[in-house]
Amino acid sequence: MSAGHETTTGPLPIGQFARLVQHTVKNDPLFQHQALHGEISSWSVHNGNVYFTLRDDDGQMDCVIWRNARLSVDPRIKVGSEVIIIGSVDVWPKRGRLQIVVARIQPVQTLGAIEEAKRQLIETLRAEGALDLPSRPLPVLPKHVAIVTGADSAALSDMKRLMADRWPGLRATVIEVLVQGEHAAREIVRGLAVTRELARPEVALRLGLPPVDVVIVGRGGGSPEDLWAFNLEPVARAILASTVPVVSAVGHEQDHLVSDLVADVRASTPSNAIERLVPIQNEVVQWFDDLDGRLGAALHRRLNEWRQHLSLLSNQLRHAPSKGMFAAKERLGLLHHRLNRNMEAHVAQQHQRLARLEATLQAAHPRRVLERGYSMVQDSAGQVVSNVTSLEQGQTINLQFADGSAQADVHTIATKEENA
16 A cells, blocks of 8 residues: 555455444444434335435435334325434445435424424413422432333333442332323323322331432433323423422433423433432542541641630730730630630531531441341342342342341242232
């Protein structure tokens, strides 16, 4: 190769390079699940698949709808239709062909109608002042997190994993609901009603739990229609009715929904909700250690400053004229008394503050729960087992107690319904 034309690899077989391009675009979020707007310039059906071109004045791309997704295609779509698609870029290595694989396609006028319904709801809420309510701050260290989301979803798995990594043993209750489809809004409202009950101290006490002090409601990404339940009025009203702060964690960064506007905090993704809500345990412990050290250093520094000041006054008193001796002694005694009183009050105040912070940390620590007679069940991977449906007969589990641990094998599994 000549100078100025150096290669990074290779030479690679062209098929291998085509597969490398395919792997790159399929694993880059920029090219996946994108909402795109354009005009249909060609439309054909072959072997049950739909092939078309999406264009505008600046460019065009080939698109395909595989036959297993044909049922979702609006029959009104034809050449010349203005549409919005949700699609992902893919490469066919055999032909070196780049195209958009379409998961959803809708005429612009259809999406325009549901967007208009969203706009009207926002205007109604704004006129009521619901969008101007002050946001409630999230707890510094939550004691009981309620999560309203889809069952067995990737979003829920990510949230559980992050929570276990950041603060092992933090109490969390998952209320599983439908998050898309015609019954989704009703399900989400039901889930939020459960969180309101769990936030009542008397209900939580009866269940042996701390009251819920924050709620996460949301789901992973999807098309505008998939996320639409979070734009509906019943869901917005249920979020506004919450007695504790609510974090709306729906979709991806670019998704903006009515639930985001009425919640106390909008998280860009479900994982971001955990990152904003749950601190990292080791960092909190380190913070307490640093605070204790800074408090002690500040007290010593302040005490030395006052001692130097008293030493200066004492020296001035020894060299003062006799007629001012009595007044100077009185002033020195007054300052000495004030110093002792202020220092005692300051030390007591700082120790009380530190004790309150330490008590909060200790109360939230899983060991305190174990010392009250409870135990914590973990699977062989160290994950906390929070419900009986996660167990299998013959599975080996670890039991964590306040004074140690034990292993046990699962012989019999019975749900609440079976015991009733």
